């Protein structure tokens with residue numbers, strides 16, 4: 169896949185080693201080599217402009233983070249953010265989450281973050297929701313045993329749907345919050361969308377779901 173220069177990014181930026189745009193399949197099972205260490209690997213699916221993972225990778229230098237984002241123009245903004253902060257433990261994968269098992273080996277990942285994913289409110293689009301069973305099956309495959317999904321959204325209907333989907337899949341739910349910013353959950357890093365929605369006074373829902 170080639171990056172379009174939509175955001176006015178220089179050729180140098182497009183070739184930056186932080187962004188994995190070609191032969192992503194060849195990294196399958198070798199992500200620890202990509203980072204040059206054996207630290208745990210966490211991914212955010214639909215990472216957007218990368219605010220959340222920039223904060224997380226600063227806060228947790230002993231964890232490797234990969235942001236998976238399908239849109240070129242969005243991922244360029246994320247790359248500019250990483251470059252500014254200069255983080256060795258943060259990479260970007262310019263791919264669609266639907267192909268996750270092509271890029272990660274069984275049990276290669278430790279944790280998955282799903283933040284403010286598109287709600288796809290129409291019933292006929294249910295399968296596109298990133299908390300649908302078909303995605304859970306993929307996350308389970310690429311994560312270690314008892315891996316966790318950490319999920320945040322402003323959308324009550326998507327939250328209810330996702331709680332149902334997680335428990336129907338047999339996952340254990342922990343730290344469920346119906347109003348994250350008024351809860352006692354510590355160490356929250358705000359995402360771009362979280363900042364936008366909470367500024368409008370909307371409440372943020374959050375939960376952790378663990379595979380058995």
Ligand SMILES: C[S@@+](CC[C@H](N)C(=O)[O-])C[C@H]1O[C@@H](n2cnc3c(N)ncnc32)[C@H](O)[C@@H]1O
Nearest residue numbers: 214215216237238239264265283284359360361
């Ligand atoms: C609503 S934004 C949220 C961005 C960020 N997580 C946040 O909380 O600010 C959703 C992002 O997910 C990306 N996305 C949606 N479906 C995706 C998929 N199947 N694979 C990769 N990225 C996806 C979109 O391009 C968009 O940037």
